[in-house]
Amino acid sequence: MADIAEYIEALKNSEQLGGLVVHHEILKGREAETASCRRPWPVSVERLLDFRGITSLYTHQARAMDLLRSGQNVVVSTPTASGKTLIYNLPVIEHVLSDPDAHALYLFPLKALAQDQLRSFQELVAPWGGDNRPEAQIYDGDTTQWFRKKIRENPPHVLMSNPEMLHLSMLPYHERWAAFWAGLTHVVLDEVHTYRGVLGSHMAQVLRRLRRVCARYGSNPTFAFLSATVGNPQELTHQLTGLDVKAVTEAGSPQGQRHFLFVNPAMTMTESPSKTAIMLLKAALARKMRTIVYCQSRRMTELLSMWVSEHAGEYRDRISAYRAGFLPEERREIEARMSSGELLAVVSTSALELGIDIGNLDLCILVGYPGTIMSTLQRGGRVGRAQQESAVVLVAGEDQLDQYFMKHPTDFFTRPAEKAVLDPYNPVILQRHLICAAAELPLRTGEPWLREPAVAEQVKALEFSGQLLESADGRDIYASRKRPHRDVSLRGSSRTFEILTGADSLLKKDAKPHSIGSIDEHRAYTETYPGAVYLHRGKTYLIETLNLEQGFVHARPAKLNYYTRVRSEKSTEILSISGVRAAHGCRVFQGRLRVTQEVKGFEKRRIRGGKLMTVVPLDLPPLTFETDGLWIEFPREIQRRAEDEFLHFMGGIHAIEHAAIGILPLIVMTDRNDLGGISIPFHEQVGAAAVFIYDGIPGGVGLARQAFQHAPELIDSTLSVIEGCDCELGCPSCVHSPKCGSGNRPIDKFAAISLLRAISSAPEPESGALSLSAAQEALGQHHESVHHEQPSQPEEQSMSDASRPARFAVLDLETRRSADEVGGWHRADCMGISCVCVYYSDRDETLSYSQDEVEALVEDLQRSSLIIGFNIKRFDYKVLTGHSAFDFSSLNTLDILEHVHRTLGYRLSLDHLAQATLGAAKSANGLLALKWWKEGRITEIIDYCKQDVAVTRDLYLYGLQHKHLLFTNKAKQAVRLPVNWDKLPG
Missing domain, CATH: 3.40.50.300 (P-loop containing nucleotide triphosphate hydrolases)
Structure with missing residues (x-):
C-alpha cells in the first residue's frame, strides 16, 4: 500500500x-449511500448481481435505473468510478430477457472505451447459462468487412460503436440494418460531456437523423447519457436530442480521502x-x-x-x-x-x-x-x-x-463545474446534415424536424443552391447527391483538406503521396500555409503546397532548427445585434459577426530560445466566415483620459483582448484555440473602440453567447489575471498569446490595467443606453449610410408575374455548319447562321432574322430589357460575334442553362426540362436542322427554331410564376429546380 x-x-x-507548493487541499472521503430500485429485478438479473458480489446499489444508480426502466430518458452526471456502467447494462439486459428481438446501441467517443465496455459487459453476463445469454459486439473501423456483414445480417443484442460509424456506415445504409432499427429499444451515449463545441453541434444532428431512421422502422428508443461532472447535463442532452431528459447528479458512491496539491x-x-x-x-x-x-x-x-x-x-x-x-x-x-x-x-x-x-x-x-x-x-x-x-x-x-x-x-x-456549450443549429453544420438526412430518407415537408424555424430556413437555402430538391408535388425533399456523408467530418465545421506526403513533389509522374491526416479549411490557412512547419505524431514536416481549389496540403518530412508562427490581419463586420448589457461602466453587446482574416506571412523562430530569424510574406486569399461574438465597447471618455495620460491605448485594449480570451474558459467550457479576437481603437459600426471575442468556428457554437451572460465576471477575472501577474511588461501568464497574428505587438500591460480599473469604477450606463431595439436601430442606420457610400450598384427589378420586364426577348438560332466542320465548338463564330428567331413580349410575336440581318437584330435586342436563351452566352452569342462587332455580353441576359449548371453542378438539356416541366418535346434537333440547311429547307428550320423559342419562353414564364422548373434526377424522381427570376439585374 x-x-x-x-x-x-x-x-x-x-x-x-517544497517552495513551489502553493496550496494543499484535502478532500474528505465519503461513505456509500445505497438504495433499492422501486421494482424488483428478475431472478436472473439478481443472480448476475449476486455473482459479482453486489448486494446493494448506490442511490444514483437506483434512481437512474428506475427512470430508464420506466421508459424515460436519463442523464447521469457523477464523478469517475461511481458505477455508471451498471446503470444502463442492467435495464438493457432485463429488456432482452423479455424481448429476444430487442437491441441496444452503445456509442463511445473512443474505440478504446468500446473495447473496455465490451469486456465489462461480457464479464457481467459470463455466469449466464444456456443459449439466451445477451450478446454484445463492436462495430468500428477495426471491424473486418466480413464481420461487419455478419453483424448487419444478424445484429447482436448490444452493438457498441462510435459517432463516426453511426454517421458514415449505419445511417446511410439503414436498409441493411432494418432488423436492428426495428428492435432498437435503448441508445446509450457514454462520456456525453465530450459532445460539445463543433463535435456537439454535429452530434445534435446525427442523433436527430438517428431518430428519423428509427421512426421509419417503427422504434422509439429510450436514451441513457453518462457524463463526468458537468454544469448543465440536462440542458446539454436536450440540445443533443431535442428530447426531455431527467438528470441524476447526486452520487451515492463512496470515495477515499484525496489530496490536491498545486505546484507552481x-x-x-x-x-x-x-x-x-x-x-x-x-x-x-x-x-x-x-x-x-x-x-x-x-x-x-x-x-x-x-x-x-x-x-x-x-x-x-x-x-x-x-x-x-x-x-x-x-x-x-x-x-x-x-x-x-x-x-x-x-x-x-x-x-x-x-x-x-x-x-x-x-x-x-x-x-x-x-x-x-x-x-x-x-x-x-x-x-x-x-x-x-x-x-x-x-x-x-x-x-x-x-x-x-x-x-x-x-x-x-x-467554483462549480463549467457548462458544456454547443449550438444544435449552427447553420454550416446543420446544412450538411440536412443533406445527409435527405439522402437517407426523403425529408417530408410536414415532419417535426422541419417545423423548427432554424431548420426550415436552412432547407430553403439548400433548395435554392440545388443541394436539396423538392419533389414535383412539393411533399418530399431529396438530396441532389446519393452519398454526401463522406464529405462531412464530425470533428470540423468547414471543408476538410487532406494532408499528403510520401513524394518530393506532386508534379512528378511517379509520385505516390499518401495521407497522414486531415485539417479543416479554417485551420489550414493558419497552420498549413506554404513554408509552415507542421508536427504530426511526433514528426516534423515542411508544408510545400496548400491547394485551396482541390482541397489538399502537401508536406514533406524535414529536420529543422526552427518553428513557424503565422502573421495575419483581421477585420470584423457586425451583421446583427441580439443582446446588450452593462458590465460595470461599459456596454457589452452580443450578435452575429462576419470575420475576415488575411494571412500576410509567417515568422521563422529558432527552436532554442525562440529568437526571430526572418519574416516570410505570403499571398493567400482572405478567409471570411460568419460566427457568433460579443464585443466590449470602451466609452470615449475613458479612451480620452487614457490618451491624455499618454497611455498606449491600442496596446492596452490588445492586452485586454488576449487576457480575456485566455481566462474565458473559466466561464465557458472551451479551449482558447476555439476562440478568436480583434481589438480596434475605433470601429465604425460601434462608433468607439471595441474588443471583439468570437467563436473561432464558422457558424459559431454558442461560446460567445454564454460568455455574454457573464460579462461582468469576465471583466473582473481579466483584471485580476493581469494585476496578479508578477511580470513587469507582460508575459504568457497574463497578456501574451501564442496565437497572436501580429506577434503580440503592440501590448501594454499597464495601459490594460488602467483601462479595466477605469471601467470597473465608472458608473453603469443609463438604462436608455442598454436598449436592444435602439442598438439594433442604430446598426440599421449605419448599414444604410454605408450602403450609400458604396459605388452605385445596378438596381434590382422585380419581375413577378404582375410586373415582368416591359419588353423581354427570347432568342434561339440555328447554324449552317457543325462544330466538326469548323474545327471545334470553340470556333462557333465560324459556324454561320441559317436563321435567328426571337420572341418579343411587347408584340407577342416571334420574328426571324437571316445572317444578313444581324445588325437589325442587334438594334431590336438593344430595345429589350432582358434577353432570355438556353446556352445563349456560350453558344448563340459566340455564333453572332462572327457577324457583328457588337459586345453581346453588354446585354442583360438570362441563360437558363447557365442557371441550371450553377444550381445543380451539371447540365440538363432543353428537351429534358421541357418534357418534365411543360409536358412538351422538341420537334427536331440540331443535326436535322443542319441537314435541312444543306437541302435548302429553310422553312422547316425556322419552324423548328420558333418552337425552341416557344419552349424556352414557356420555361421562363413557368419559372417566373412557380419559382421552380421540373426535371427528373438520377434516381428517376421528378423534382423541382428552384429559380429566382423575379429578382434579376434589370
Whole structure:
C-alpha cells in the first residue's frame, strides 16, 4: 500500500520543490449511500448481481435505473468510478430477457472505451447459462468487412460503436440494418460531456437523423447519457436530442480521502513544468506508487517518455507512454498491463481522460491545467478508485488559467463545474446534415424536424443552391447527391483538406503521396500555409503546397532548427445585434459577426530560445466566415483620459483582448484555440473602440453567447489575471498569446490595467443606453449610410408575374455548319447562321432574322430589357460575334442553362426540362436542322427554331410564376429546380 501522506510530506519538505507548493487541499472521503430500485429485478438479473458480489446499489444508480426502466430518458452526471456502467447494462439486459428481438446501441467517443465496455459487459453476463445469454459486439473501423456483414445480417443484442460509424456506415445504409432499427429499444451515449463545441453541434444532428431512421422502422428508443461532472447535463442532452431528459447528479458512491496539491514552477527560474513533473514521478516510482501523468500535448508526452526510456533505470520496463498516435493493439496492451499492475506508471495525453479501466491508481500528476475544472476532476478521478487515500498534483504552466488558480486556489474548489456549450443549429453544420438526412430518407415537408424555424430556413437555402430538391408535388425533399456523408467530418465545421506526403513533389509522374491526416479549411490557412512547419505524431514536416481549389496540403518530412508562427490581419463586420448589457461602466453587446482574416506571412523562430530569424510574406486569399461574438465597447471618455495620460491605448485594449480570451474558459467550457479576437481603437459600426471575442468556428457554437451572460465576471477575472501577474511588461501568464497574428505587438500591460480599473469604477450606463431595439436601430442606420457610400450598384427589378420586364426577348438560332466542320465548338463564330428567331413580349410575336440581318437584330435586342436563351452566352452569342462587332455580353441576359449548371453542378438539356416541366418535346434537333440547311429547307428550320423559342419562353414564364422548373434526377424522381427570376439585374 502506497503511503500517500509520506509522499506529500516529503514533497512539501523538499529543498528543491517544497517552495513551489502553493496550496494543499484535502478532500474528505465519503461513505456509500445505497438504495433499492422501486421494482424488483428478475431472478436472473439478481443472480448476475449476486455473482459479482453486489448486494446493494448506490442511490444514483437506483434512481437512474428506475427512470430508464420506466421508459424515460436519463442523464447521469457523477464523478469517475461511481458505477455508471451498471446503470444502463442492467435495464438493457432485463429488456432482452423479455424481448429476444430487442437491441441496444452503445456509442463511445473512443474505440478504446468500446473495447473496455465490451469486456465489462461480457464479464457481467459470463455466469449466464444456456443459449439466451445477451450478446454484445463492436462495430468500428477495426471491424473486418466480413464481420461487419455478419453483424448487419444478424445484429447482436448490444452493438457498441462510435459517432463516426453511426454517421458514415449505419445511417446511410439503414436498409441493411432494418432488423436492428426495428428492435432498437435503448441508445446509450457514454462520456456525453465530450459532445460539445463543433463535435456537439454535429452530434445534435446525427442523433436527430438517428431518430428519423428509427421512426421509419417503427422504434422509439429510450436514451441513457453518462457524463463526468458537468454544469448543465440536462440542458446539454436536450440540445443533443431535442428530447426531455431527467438528470441524476447526486452520487451515492463512496470515495477515499484525496489530496490536491498545486505546484507552481513559475515561482523560480530554475524549474520548468516538465522537469518538475519528472522529479515528482521519480519520487513516486521510488515509493512503488501507481501513477498516471497527464500532459497537455503530444510533444510534452514524448519528452517525458524519452526520459522514461533513457533515465528510468530499474523502472524502465514498468513505465509506458500512451497517446492517440499508437496503434489500437499497442494501446490495448498498455491498458491491460496498467490494469494488472504490471506497469507502475503511464504518461498520457487526454486520451486516457475518459473512463477506460486501467486499475487502481494512487497518484495523478497533471502537467499543466487541463483547461476546465471538469477535466481536472475527471483526470484526478483516475486515482483512489478502490477508496484508498490518493493524491492529485497540478503542476502549473505559464498559461493565464494555470497562473490564475495558482494565485486563487480556493476559487478552484468552490467554483462549480463549467457548462458544456454547443449550438444544435449552427447553420454550416446543420446544412450538411440536412443533406445527409435527405439522402437517407426523403425529408417530408410536414415532419417535426422541419417545423423548427432554424431548420426550415436552412432547407430553403439548400433548395435554392440545388443541394436539396423538392419533389414535383412539393411533399418530399431529396438530396441532389446519393452519398454526401463522406464529405462531412464530425470533428470540423468547414471543408476538410487532406494532408499528403510520401513524394518530393506532386508534379512528378511517379509520385505516390499518401495521407497522414486531415485539417479543416479554417485551420489550414493558419497552420498549413506554404513554408509552415507542421508536427504530426511526433514528426516534423515542411508544408510545400496548400491547394485551396482541390482541397489538399502537401508536406514533406524535414529536420529543422526552427518553428513557424503565422502573421495575419483581421477585420470584423457586425451583421446583427441580439443582446446588450452593462458590465460595470461599459456596454457589452452580443450578435452575429462576419470575420475576415488575411494571412500576410509567417515568422521563422529558432527552436532554442525562440529568437526571430526572418519574416516570410505570403499571398493567400482572405478567409471570411460568419460566427457568433460579443464585443466590449470602451466609452470615449475613458479612451480620452487614457490618451491624455499618454497611455498606449491600442496596446492596452490588445492586452485586454488576449487576457480575456485566455481566462474565458473559466466561464465557458472551451479551449482558447476555439476562440478568436480583434481589438480596434475605433470601429465604425460601434462608433468607439471595441474588443471583439468570437467563436473561432464558422457558424459559431454558442461560446460567445454564454460568455455574454457573464460579462461582468469576465471583466473582473481579466483584471485580476493581469494585476496578479508578477511580470513587469507582460508575459504568457497574463497578456501574451501564442496565437497572436501580429506577434503580440503592440501590448501594454499597464495601459490594460488602467483601462479595466477605469471601467470597473465608472458608473453603469443609463438604462436608455442598454436598449436592444435602439442598438439594433442604430446598426440599421449605419448599414444604410454605408450602403450609400458604396459605388452605385445596378438596381434590382422585380419581375413577378404582375410586373415582368416591359419588353423581354427570347432568342434561339440555328447554324449552317457543325462544330466538326469548323474545327471545334470553340470556333462557333465560324459556324454561320441559317436563321435567328426571337420572341418579343411587347408584340407577342416571334420574328426571324437571316445572317444578313444581324445588325437589325442587334438594334431590336438593344430595345429589350432582358434577353432570355438556353446556352445563349456560350453558344448563340459566340455564333453572332462572327457577324457583328457588337459586345453581346453588354446585354442583360438570362441563360437558363447557365442557371441550371450553377444550381445543380451539371447540365440538363432543353428537351429534358421541357418534357418534365411543360409536358412538351422538341420537334427536331440540331443535326436535322443542319441537314435541312444543306437541302435548302429553310422553312422547316425556322419552324423548328420558333418552337425552341416557344419552349424556352414557356420555361421562363413557368419559372417566373412557380419559382421552380421540373426535371427528373438520377434516381428517376421528378423534382423541382428552384429559380429566382423575379429578382434579376434589370
